[in-house]
Amino acid sequence: MPSLFAKIIRGELPSDIVYQDDLVTAFRDINPQAPTHVLIVPNKFIRTVNDLTAEDEQIAGRLLLVAKKVAEQEGIAEDGYRIIINCNRHGGQEVYHLHMHLVGGRAMGRMLR
Ligand code: 5GP
Numbered sequence: 648m649p650s651l652f653a654k655i656i657r658g659e660l661p662s663d664i665v666y667q668d669d670l671v672t673a674f675r676d677i678n679p680q681a682p683t684h685v686l687i688v689p690n691k692f693i694r695t696v697n698d699l700t701a702e703d704e705q706i707a708g709r710l711l712l713v714a715k716k717v718a719e720q721e722g723i724a725e726d727g728y729r730i731i732i733n734c735n736r737h738g739g740q741e742v743y744h745l746h747m748h749l750v751g752g753r754a755m756g757r758m759l760r
Contacts, residue, residue, distance in 0.1 A: 650742070652688050653744060655688075656672045663675040665717055665721075666716065668709070669690070670691075670709045671689055671690060672687075672690055673686065674686055680748075680750055681753055681755070684748065689710065691703075692744060693744070699745070711730075714730050714747055717749055721749075723751035726751070728755070729750050729751065730747055730749055731747070731748040732746070732747050732748070
């Protein structure tokens with residue numbers, strides 16, 4: 648069964664894709680928590696951060712570089728933003744296809760509440 652995000656990456660589910668390359672896809676979160684809320688997802692199915700291997704080093708690096716690129720594209724780079732990756736139950740992960748949240752467009756407050 649392809650993950651929900653795999654279907655978005657392949658264009659089988661509608662979404663607002665803001666960036667895509669050979670390794671990652673970035674699209675707007677369906678339930679945004681800030682004026683800008685973009686999910687950056689590896690095209691390859693990786694379940695959680697725990698499942699990353701040394702082979703995935705390029706993908707892991709690309710996620711961060713694309714976050715930077717999308718922040719510039721969205722006009723939030725200078726004011727700043729937050730990048731979040733949730734892992735498993737205590738991390739609050741709901742969708743089990745690794746993804747990075749890029750949130751900004753307002754002051755994000757303290758890191759943990
Ligand atoms: P997690 O809690 O796993 O880190 O975050 C999952 C995120 O995926 C949530 O912010 C949720 O709003 C978003 N999400 C869930 N289903 C969909 C969907 O079908 N489309 C989009 N664009 N985002 C989704």
